[in-house]
Amino acid sequence: MKLKLYLASIMLVILAGLIPIAAMAEETKEAAPAATAVTTPAATPAAPAAGAAKPADAAAPAAAAPATPPDVKPVLNTGDTAWMLVSSALVLLMIPGLALFYGGMVRQKNVLSTFMHSFVAMGIVGVQWAVIGYSLSFGPDMGHMGLIGDFSKFMLNGLIIMKDAASGTVEWALFQNYTKEPGAIPELVFAMYQAMFAIITVALISGAMAERVKFSTYCVFVLLWTTLVYDPLAHWVWMTDGWLFKKGALDFAGGTVVHLSSGISALAFLIFLGKRHGFPNERMAPHNLPLTLLGVGLLWFGWFGFNAGSAIVGVNTSDAAGGLAGLAFATTTIAPAAAGLSWMIAEWIHSGKPSALGFGSGVVAGLVVITPAAGFVQPGAALLMGIMAGLVCYGGILLKAKLKYDDSLDAFGVHGIGGTFGAIMTGVFATVGATGLLAGNFKQLMIQLIAVVAAGAYAFIVTLIIAFILDKTMGLRVDKEDEIMGLDQTQHSESGYNM
Amino acid sequence: MKLKLYLASIMLVILAGLIPIAAMAEETKEAAPAATAVTTPAATPAAPAAGAAKPADAAAPAAAAPATPPDVKPVLNTGDTAWMLVSSALVLLMIPGLALFYGGMVRQKNVLSTFMHSFVAMGIVGVQWAVIGYSLSFGPDMGHMGLIGDFSKFMLNGLIIMKDAASGTVEWALFQNYTKEPGAIPELVFAMYQAMFAIITVALISGAMAERVKFSTYCVFVLLWTTLVYDPLAHWVWMTDGWLFKKGALDFAGGTVVHLSSGISALAFLIFLGKRHGFPNERMAPHNLPLTLLGVGLLWFGWFGFNAGSAIVGVNTSDAAGGLAGLAFATTTIAPAAAGLSWMIAEWIHSGKPSALGFGSGVVAGLVVITPAAGFVQPGAALLMGIMAGLVCYGGILLKAKLKYDDSLDAFGVHGIGGTFGAIMTGVFATVGATGLLAGNFKQLMIQLIAVVAAGAYAFIVTLIIAFILDKTMGLRVDKEDEIMGLDQTQHSESGYNM
Amino acid sequence: MKLKLYLASIMLVILAGLIPIAAMAEETKEAAPAATAVTTPAATPAAPAAGAAKPADAAAPAAAAPATPPDVKPVLNTGDTAWMLVSSALVLLMIPGLALFYGGMVRQKNVLSTFMHSFVAMGIVGVQWAVIGYSLSFGPDMGHMGLIGDFSKFMLNGLIIMKDAASGTVEWALFQNYTKEPGAIPELVFAMYQAMFAIITVALISGAMAERVKFSTYCVFVLLWTTLVYDPLAHWVWMTDGWLFKKGALDFAGGTVVHLSSGISALAFLIFLGKRHGFPNERMAPHNLPLTLLGVGLLWFGWFGFNAGSAIVGVNTSDAAGGLAGLAFATTTIAPAAAGLSWMIAEWIHSGKPSALGFGSGVVAGLVVITPAAGFVQPGAALLMGIMAGLVCYGGILLKAKLKYDDSLDAFGVHGIGGTFGAIMTGVFATVGATGLLAGNFKQLMIQLIAVVAAGAYAFIVTLIIAFILDKTMGLRVDKEDEIMGLDQTQHSESGYNM
Amino acid sequence: MKLIEAIIKPFKLDEVKDALNAIGIEGITVSEVKGFGRQKGHTELYRGAEYVVDFIPKIKMEIAVSDDLVAKVVETIQNSAKTGRIGDGKIFIISLEEAIRIRTGENGTDAI
Amino acid sequence: MKLIEAIIKPFKLDEVKDALNAIGIEGITVSEVKGFGRQKGHTELYRGAEYVVDFIPKIKMEIAVSDDLVAKVVETIQNSAKTGRIGDGKIFIISLEEAIRIRTGENGTDAI
Amino acid sequence: MKLIEAIIKPFKLDEVKDALNAIGIEGITVSEVKGFGRQKGHTELYRGAEYVVDFIPKIKMEIAVSDDLVAKVVETIQNSAKTGRIGDGKIFIISLEEAIRIRTGENGTDAI
Numbered sequence A, B, C: 001m002k003l004k005l006y007l008a009s010i011m012l013v014i015l016a017g018l019i020p021i022a023a024m025a026e027e028t029k030e031a032a033p034a035a036t037a038v039t040t041p042a043a044t045p046a047a048p049a050a051g052a053a054k055p056a057d058a059a060a061p062a063a064a065a066p067a068t069p070p071d072v073k074p075v076l077n078t079g080d081t082a083w084m085l086v087s088s089a090l091v092l093l094m095i096p097g098l099a100l101f102y103g104g105m106v107r108q109k110n111v112l113s114t115f116m117h118s119f120v121a122m123g124i125v126g127v128q129w130a131v132i133g134y135s136l137s138f139g140p141d142m143g144h145m146g147l148i149g150d151f152s153k154f155m156l157n158g159l160i161i162m163k164d165a166a167s168g169t170v171e172w173a174l175f176q177n178y179t180k181e182p183g184a185i186p187e188l189v190f191a192m193y194q195a196m197f198a199i200i201t202v203a204l205i206s207g208a209m210a211e212r213v214k215f216s217t218y219c220v221f222v223l224l225w226t227t228l229v230y231d232p233l234a235h236w237v238w239m240t241d242g243w244l245f246k247k248g249a250l251d252f253a254g255g256t257v258v259h260l261s262s263g264i265s266a267l268a269f270l271i272f273l274g275k276r277h278g279f280p281n282e283r284m285a286p287h288n289l290p291l292t293l294l295g296v297g298l299l300w301f302g303w304f305g306f307n308a309g310s311a312i313v314g315v316n317t318s319d320a321a322g323g324l325a326g327l328a329f330a331t332t333t334i335a336p337a338a339a340g341l342s343w344m345i346a347e348w349i350h351s352g353k354p355s356a357l358g359f360g361s362g363v364v365a366g367l368v369v370i371t372p373a374a375g376f377v378q379p380g381a382a383l384l385m386g387i388m389a390g391l392v393c394y395g396g397i398l399l400k401a402k403l404k405y406d407d408s409l410d411a412f413g414v415h416g417i418g419g420t421f422g423a424i425m426t427g428v429f430a431t432v433g434a435t436g437l438l439a440g441n442f443k444q445l446m447i448q449l450i451a452v453v454a455a456g457a458y459a460f461i462v463t464l465i466i467a468f469i470l471d472k473t474m475g476l477r478v479d480k481e482d483e484i485m486g487l488d489q490t491q492h493s494e495s496g497y498n499m
Numbered sequence D, E, F: 001m002k003l004i005e006a007i008i009k010p011f012k013l014d015e016v017k018d019a020l021n022a023i024g025i026e027g028i029t030v031s032e033v034k035g036f037g038r039q040k041g042h043t044e045l046y047r048g049a050e051y052v053v054d055f056i057p058k059i060k061m062e063i064a065v066s067d068d069l070v071a072k073v074v075e076t077i078q079n080s081a082k083t084g085r086i087g088d089g090k091i092f093i094i095s096l097e098e099a100i101r102i103r104t105g106e107n108g109t110d111a112i
């Protein structure tokens, strides 16, 4: 009951928010010619020339290229490429990290099922991204509306330029992050780096579905959600011709695109999914917290790739492996450290004991909150944002107990709330490569709010529709009997442990 | 019975295969002078100048250097070096990853024993490689037969060039992957990168021996096998003066040298080892699948070093961290994703449920199959190879049930079959830096078949001999009573868990 | 009883050692002008220009800068930066690695508590380092005594140089490791790399406290010890104006600063902490050795960042990712491999069975011992040091049984003894970039002994004082009843497993 | 006194325990057991190897009660543990000769 | 009715169970126990600390049977669980006053 | 013969076992159980969700003894398992009709 009311009000707010957004979007479309100016370094408030950098072969710039051609011909930088290869691998590792983090928190009978939610996303999105996802997200804009990419990079087409088919000689399309300087990485590396983001985002949502969702339905959901929600959002925010990018929305490494969108989608899905049998009375204690803590460790480790790797699209910076990456690395160290402590202390005061799960959850909260801000804020601000992250997300999970919805592993409580909070705080604390409220730029905060509401509303509504359709067709849940027996046995014919 | 027959026919095929190989080898030896031409970039179909690049000090090129001296003096490239340092560390991590993957699949009473099979390989091969293995594999050719390196790099000799002993000033031998351009990495880094390959290869075999092999015998086996099987094979395929290298066999990151050789050796060892007590009737379910899945995650993560790191020896490429690495990274993302799905779907259809172990096994199968092809094929081909990988290796493990041999953890079913399949498919799908069947180059497929048969036959026969001798001397198996009690207790005086 | 006597004699030795040290320190102070000469490449025996490199902005060299200004203006090297970013992440991963290593060895009822000892150190030291720790360790010398840094880098101040606050344009302070060549990395990256060292050092100590220490007291200890022991020691040994650095003490990656200091502090803490209830009669077998072995794997993996990353401060080397890193990587592969084997064989002979925990412990011992020597010795020496490491540390842990003190997880037995042994052996085997006893430089061995005694004595005494005060105020231990129930339940209100 | 031993379905434990508490039974000892009976197990599949898991996880409760309470306890267990589907379990009643509370040394019905 | 309790070696479980099934016994409850007896445990070594593990993992089977089946069941267990080596285990027979099937409420020998 | 069943605190196991050995009892079967009784459990907290863990881990010992030893065994357990605090546990005594040693087929008191 309470949840329904709460959600209704969320939707009202969102819809109300949509009106000015729509208006602004209009306005933006008209302002399109001016928007090209945005890509000149001096004025660019945010991330960089994703598609613009594509024409590696200067002799043949794609006619459809949406943005300004580079000022200098890109040249491969092995240091930057090394760092981006590593970052891509690090983000991939976050997915088993997430599997551990979530898998340790469920009951023993659902551990494999929960692992599979993350692992199968690697399979489905790994394929989807190569086939169509990268093109939809980072392909040239379809119809110049800033909403989605076209199909020109289908199957990663064009990233390898065949020079001589007979001998197999090729050239590589390069991705140049800053058009004034030649430093570049192969676009294939950029595409793979982004692939990992797409995978983990949908896997995050699974936290809300754990212990009751039907596996086959989940698989279909992963495909639909990534294609219909993630790919457009990535285009909006990170592509030079995306409408939110043009507006100047700041999202360093995915606060809006990744965390907010997955968190809010989790909530939308929950409306149709409902609570676990026995919630909240039955004891549903985590079955293996060492796994969860190891997951926290791997997530933190991988998050350095997630955040510091995102320097690749930093403004005014030709180096993926340079000062901006260093800053993102530093904030990604400080904020989770502070958030772990603040959550732990809040819990210590509020319920009497500092729990290990609490510290770990705080670390994740800190990582989530600093994500959109990682390369825009200074260490001191990261410390403050970290402290707040722990407190805000601790509050977020208490909400669940209050409202009695069953977000099993707090996908909304941590990622939804943390992602939103981080995106907004980025508009407050930004001082590096952009300026926020505290640096006197009130407009940035407004832009952040618009981005949050727009992305949130879009994700929420499309997820609602997907969930509704899946509910009516395949069904979202397993039978009650199967739920009691556990998903490992009933969905996968396995047991996690035979000890 | 069935197994014996099956093996007999395998050996017949192999021996039949040996005749043309021998013939060809002859022919090659005669063609030796011409072979130097092979190292000129235009014609080189495959991997690069391992030994050739050794003379870092241009003033003193080793007289015995087997290949052409570099065209340009090598210069350290920090980006390439960074990537190769990381790649080496990543491949090392695959070994604990393998320990987890295998360790989770055995029964509780053998978990530590199974872990130790991987860990002790790090100890034994780690030392062997530094002392003699690197020299045997990548030292200058002994006797110009393309069969094995000499002892000149004993104890990694010559990789550090002492300039002034009094002050400790040194210079570093450089490894230059492409003689037309100066980009180079320290040869020490190359040597360590290769060390990790040697370690993991022998550890893979242990999957067939799990739950019954005697630990002391296993240790001796590791030493013998690495020295007598792995080191020569690495020399054949990856060294510029190796006979298979000269023939133009393609093996980007170790399909033949690593996976095929370990998988086929597993089969050879099984002939003398026999089945586990109680196989196949007794329930031998994996005791801890979350560990196994974590192992899959770490393997995938590490495999980026394995495959994308192998760009260091890419033809026509001066950069370890460049487009070729990007391509290998992409195929190493796409193929396992597709293979995880195809195995899972095959299982879903064939036995009714999609298991987590199935998905994980598919991922590993995809990684195995793409390994020889990683930098030679385009993303679309990687997708196809991945899909086939899952199906072929799923078939491979079903074979076991049919033939009733006891390859406990499917070292042959996955690595033997997958490695062979991948090596052959590389000859079909290659289009980047080499051309395969689909690009009209039928000869390449033939070369691949020769490499597969030669490497397989060599590994099979030498392993048979080693296993036979160990069986007669130390004994391969523990006592039946000890096997029932479990190897952890009887071989190591420990219990995995005290919970 | 025995322990008390033993400790008393240790202290006597230490105090005796202090006299010449004090004398030498005096002498050094007088020799201060000459010490500047030490930073010229030819004569510098050891690590490099930490603070010296700070003035990235050549236009404004800090007046208080203690060392010579760079000879050439630093220029960002992306390859070096990439490697240092990775190395920092790798060292961070060692902390969850340590949590697993330690956590698997305790009894089930204390697993989360033991994990938290490592994790909470990430929180506390992560924040402390950013706020004050980096400045105390690597800030310009306070009062020119070579004892501690000043507060000028409070909150990482000065690492980001604001160029234009209105637009958020910044420049990054660079850290140049070798003043004769321009290659540099952002100082922020160096600061984060060092942060991870500070975190893991204090976490190592927790091994001695496991299963009985009060969590609140532990948290305070972490803060105090890092500030009062670690930060000064890092300044002494690694900062160009630290007194031990000036003396020419060799410590490549932290044998003295990290391992010796944490190991000896563990011993000091034990005096007040006392034994676990039931020790040594009650069975206190490790509850989950697969976790411990995974921890060993992650530690080894991360240690490549720890050791090979430390090439950043290598003398005469402008590249973090170059030959010196390659050497450190190689020794970090060979020594633990050899040490794992030698420990295992020692155990096999001495107590009849080669245990998995023994092999893993040997690996860690090898890593500890090679740490101070990693970039100073050749592969052959690394092999010898590795072999000795396994034997010496195996002896170290047997000491415990003899002396009946209760160093639960052998923080002293492995890190204290291994760290000391490694620091001394560095003075024996050094041949690369410095010379040791075997290269005829007896003086180096003496310097190493001084460094060992000085660092050991300082750490021991200050820790004693901290432990004494905490004991009298907060109390070090939980109640006996709580200890029997387990720390997870009584300190954190959680259970590690609900299976 | 009697020792009542009940084999029940695991997910019924809380319900049965609460029902027993409600009728004044405070002491129960519980253990995890595996049951073989008419209720059939399931099949697990690991890489092509099919294993029939023929046991079913069950909970065994042991309750020492005075003779007059036996009927009530049995009835309570029956009502609260019943799902009506195969595998609901059994109740066994054994004669208990003596019971002693360790802490106090009390014996007989005082001890339970 | 009797309650037969057998302590056996774990790896004999399948064999005993199959043998009992063969003589028509369908219901068994099994649990994992630790045995102390004449059979001696082993020693484990962790970093120099030597612990004697003096218990041996055993399986406890409980089988409720009607009086006429007791002899046959005992004999079957004896035959199938025997290895002839120390530690083979024990069989205990206890009088069972009543048995009730929860699902149906049947009692006595009908319930087992 | 009697079957003595004792529920004790886990950390007392070694002590009780040693005490029993001392009076000549060599065979014991032990299992891990969960106890519900007067001793209250604790609370666990996971991300704001509070669960009362109302069972207490206990150890159950089963010892078959001849009639003449019963008193001594009971006394020994009582003395060695006692802490004087709530939750020390219970001893139950059941009549044992027969005992058989599987290895030899011996029965009665010879078997135990």
Ligand SMILES: Nc1ncnc2c1ncn2[C@@H]1O[C@H](COP(=O)(O)OP(=O)(O)O)[C@@H](O)[C@H]1O
Pocket: D007, D034, D035, D036, D037, D038, D039, D040, D056, D058, D085, D086, D087, D088, D089, D090, E026, E027, E028, E029, E030, E062, E063, E064, E065, E101, E102, E103, E112
């Ligand atoms: N004769 C028996 N002796 C001991 N335990 C039994 C016996 N028969 C059944 N059980 C136990 O009772 C459980 C339920 O029995 P089952 O035959 O499956 O269903 P039901 O109780 O509905 O007849 C079994 O799993 C087993 O643990």
Ligand SMILES: Nc1ncnc2c1ncn2[C@@H]1O[C@H](COP(=O)(O)OP(=O)(O)O)[C@@H](O)[C@H]1O
Pocket: E007, E034, E035, E036, E037, E038, E039, E040, E056, E058, E085, E086, E087, E088, E089, E090, F026, F027, F028, F029, F030, F062, F063, F064, F065, F101, F102, F103, F112
């Ligand atoms: N008196 C007893 N009471 C309860 N259980 C016993 C008794 N004696 C033996 N056992 C159980 O029987 C098992 C086997 O007994 P043991 O003395 O080792 O060998 P055997 O049965 O061959 O004489 C023990 O491990 C223990 O679990």
Ligand SMILES: Nc1ncnc2c1ncn2[C@@H]1O[C@H](COP(=O)(O)OP(=O)(O)O)[C@@H](O)[C@H]1O
Pocket: D026, D027, D028, D029, D030, D062, D063, D064, D065, D101, D102, D103, D112, F007, F034, F035, F036, F037, F038, F039, F056, F058, F085, F086, F087, F088, F089, F090
């Ligand atoms: N009536 C009973 N039947 C079976 N077991 C009991 C009974 N009463 C108590 N127990 C067991 O004895 C343990 C101790 O009982 P408890 O009431 O907590 O303390 P005390 O033994 O000091 O009175 C319980 O945890 C439970 O396992």
